[in-house]
Amino acid sequence: SSSTPLPPGPKPLPVLGNVRDLTAKELWLPATQWGKDFGDVVYLHVFGQGLVFLNSPEAVFDLLDKRGSIYSDKPQLIMICDLCGCKNMVAFTGYNEQSKRHRKLMHQAFAPKVINTYHPLMISETHDFLRRLIADPSGYMAHTRRYSGGLTLSVVYGYEAAPHDDKFLAMAEETVDLLANRIASGGGIWPVDILPFLQYLPLWAPGAGFLRNAAKWKATLEECVEKPYEYLKESMKSGNYTQSFCSMLLDENKATEEFEFDLKWVANSMYASSMDTVITTIAHFLLAMMHNPEALAKAQKEIDTVVGSDRLPDFNDRSSLPYVDAIFSETLRWGVPVPLNLPHRLMEDDVYNGKFIPKGSLVFGNIWAIVRDERIYPKASEFIPERFLEEVDEATARRRDPRNYVFGFGRRQCPGNYLVESSIWLLMASMLATLKISKPVDEEGNVIEPKVEFKNPVFRIPTPFKCDIRPRSEAVLNVIRQNTA
Ligand code: HEM
Numbered sequence: 001s002s003s004t005p006l007p008p009g010p011k012p013l014p015v016l017g018n019v020r021d022l023t024a025k026e027l028w029l030p031a032t033q034w035g036k037d038f039g040d041v042v043y044l045h046v047f048g049q050g051l052v053f054l055n056s057p058e059a060v061f062d063l064l065d066k067r068g069s070i071y072s073d074k075p076q077l078i079m080i081c082d083l084c085g086c087k088n089m090v091a092f093t094g095y096n097e098q099s100k101r102h103r104k105l106m107h108q109a110f111a112p113k114v115i116n117t118y119h120p121l122m123i124s125e126t127h128d129f130l131r132r133l134i135a136d137p138s139g140y141m142a143h144t145r146r147y148s149g150g151l152t153l154s155v156v157y158g159y160e161a162a163p164h165d166d167k168f169l170a171m172a173e174e175t176v177d178l179l180a181n182r183i184a185s186g187g188g189i190w191p192v193d194i195l196p197f198l199q200y201l202p203l204w205a206p207g208a209g210f211l212r213n214a215a216k217w218k219a220t221l222e223e224c225v226e227k228p229y230e231y232l233k234e235s236m237k238s239g240n241y242t243q244s245f246c247s248m249l250l251d252e253n254k255a256t257e258e259f260e261f262d263l264k265w266v267a268n269s270m271y272a273s274s275m276d277t278v279i280t281t282i283a284h285f286l287l288a289m290m291h292n293p294e295a296l297a298k299a300q301k302e303i304d305t306v307v308g309s310d311r312l313p314d315f316n317d318r319s320s321l322p323y324v325d326a327i328f329s330e331t332l333r334w335g336v337p338v339p340l341n342l343p344h345r346l347m348e349d350d351v352y353n354g355k356f357i358p359k360g361s362l363v364f365g366n367i368w369a370i371v372r373d374e375r376i377y378p379k380a381s382e383f384i385p386e387r388f389l390e391e392v393d394e395a396t397a398r399r400r401d402p403r404n405y406v407f408g409f410g411r412r413q414c415p416g417n418y419l420v421e422s423s424i425w426l427l428m429a430s431m432l433a434t435l436k437i438s439k440p441v442d443e444e445g446n447v448i449e450p451k452v453e454f455k456n457p458v459f460r461i462p463t464p465f466k467c468d469i470r471p472r473s474e475a476v477l478n479v480i481r482q483n484t485a
Helices: 028-038 057-066 078-083 097-110 112-135 137-157 167-183 196-200 209-238 245-252 257-291 293-306 315-320 322-335 367-371 394-400 417-434 474-484
Strands: 041-046 049-054 350-352 355-357 362-365 435-438 468-471
Touching: 028 041, 028 049, 028 367, 041 355, 049 057, 057 350, 057 362, 078 196, 078 209, 097 112, 097 245, 097 257, 112 137, 112 417, 112 468, 112 474, 137 167, 137 209, 137 245, 137 257, 137 417, 137 468, 167 209, 167 257, 209 245, 209 257, 245 257, 257 293, 257 322, 257 417, 257 435, 293 322, 293 417, 315 322, 315 417, 322 417, 417 435, 417 474, 468 474
Parallel strands: 049 362
Antiparallel strands: 041 049, 350 355, 435 468
16 A cells, blocks of 8 residues: 555645645535546545545445445544434444444335335425415525424324424424534534543533533433433323334334334434435525526426316326426435535545555545536536436436435435435425415515525535515415315
8 A cells, every 4th residue: 555646636734734725614615626626536634634535426436335345434533422422323323233223224114115104294294384384484494494303203203293382393403403503513523533632631621611511412412312212102102103213113123222222313313314404405496496487487387287276296296297306306416415425434445546545534425526517417507407307318317316426325325315205305396386486576676686605514504595485376375274274
C-alpha cells in the first residue's frame, strides 16, 4: 500500500489537512466540483481522518455495494454513540451482529409484500393531512411534520396520535430536534472525538458542559425509546391494538431480552430517520409545483381523467397514472433529501482503480453529483418529469432511476424505501388531485418568488418559504370532508 497513491483531491495543509475545504453548509456543492476536478474518487483528510467522496454510479456501486462486506461500517463517535447513547440506533450501529439483526427485523416488516398491510394507515394519515392543510395552508411544514410523525407512530407502534398536543409526537419531535440540531449538528464531530480523554472530565469541571448536556440528551432519547414501546406492550396485552411493525414482529418472533432490546431501538430509529427526509421531499414537491405550473396542470388532467372528481386517488389507480409517477420520481431526484448519503466507514485497507483507500476512511456516496450529472439527466437542474416517460432500454432506465441513489447504497441502504414508495406517492397524488399550488402574490398582486436556503449539514431541508395552497374546487372539499368524517 505504501507505493500505491491515494486518490487525488484538493491539496491539504500540513497536519490540519483539508479543514479549510470543508463547509458546514451544502458540502455537496464543493464535493461535486472536486469530482469534476479530480475524478470519480476524491480523497481528503482532516487531522489524518480520511474522507472519500464517490462521485459516479460506478464508484458507489463498485465500492459501497459490491464490496459491501468492508464498506458498511459506521463511525463510532464518542459524543454521539457513547455519551448520548445513540450507538443502538440503526443509522449509528457499527457493521456487526447487532446491525445485521436490526436489518433483518426491518426487512421482515418493511418488505415489499408486507407494505400493503400499512395501506389503510397511509390512507387515513393522508386524508388527515389534506384536511389540516386546507384548514391552515400556511402551516404546511408543521402539517407535513405531523403527517410524517403520525404515520411513523401508527406504522411502527399502531399508535394513533391525538389531533393536538400528542405526548408521543412531542417526545419524538424532541428526539429528532436533539439529533439533528444539537447532537449531530455540524457533522457530529465534537472536540471529545478528537481528544478522547475529555470524556473523563468530572461533570462539574469547567468545559464539561458537553458532558452534562450529553447526560440530559441521553435520558430524553431513552425515554422516547421506552415510552411508546411500553404503550405497545400494554395495548397488545389488552388485546385491543392495531397491527403494526412491532406487533407483527412480536407475533412472529420469540420475545427474548435481546430481541426486545433490538426491537425497541429499531422502532425508535424509524422515527429519527423518517422525519427530515419526508419533510424535505414534500417541501421540494411544493417548490417544484410552484415553479412548474405546466407539470401540475398535466398531472391534474391525468388524475381528472382516470380518477374523476368524486373520490380521491388510491393505490389501485397508480398504474394508470404514469405522469404522477414521473412527478414522484423527479421529485426524489430533484429534491435529493440526503445529498451526501450518510458516511460509511471502511473496515480494511482497499485498492480501487490503482488508488489506495486507507482503513477507517469515511466514505460518502455523493448522491448530489450523480443526480445532477448531465450525462445521466440532461438539464439536470430543471424539474422535468417527462424524462421518466421516455422509451429507453432496461440498462438506461436502471441507470436513471433515482431510487437507486437517493436511498443510499449496499448493506446500509434505507430500509424505509418501500414504505416511502407507497406513502409519499399517495400523499403527492392526493395533493395533486385536490390542491391549487402556486407562488403567492403580495397585496399589490406582485408574485413573490420563493427563496430558499439549505442550512442543514445532512438533509437538504429548504428554509421555510411562502406558498399559495388552496382547494381546487368545492367538489374536492366535499370529497375530503367525506373521507375524514
Ligand atoms: C424520501 C424519504 C427517505 C429518503 C430519501 C431516505 C434516505 C436514506 C439514506 C440516504 C440513508 C443512508 C443509507 C446509507 O447509509 O447508505 C437512509 C438510512 C436509513 N433510513 Fe431512510 N430515507 C427516507 C425515509 C425513511 C423512512 C420513512 C424510514 C423509516 C420508516 C427510514 C429509515 C431509515 C433507517 C433506519 C436508516 C439507517 C439504515 C442503516 O444505517 O442501516 N428512511 N435513508
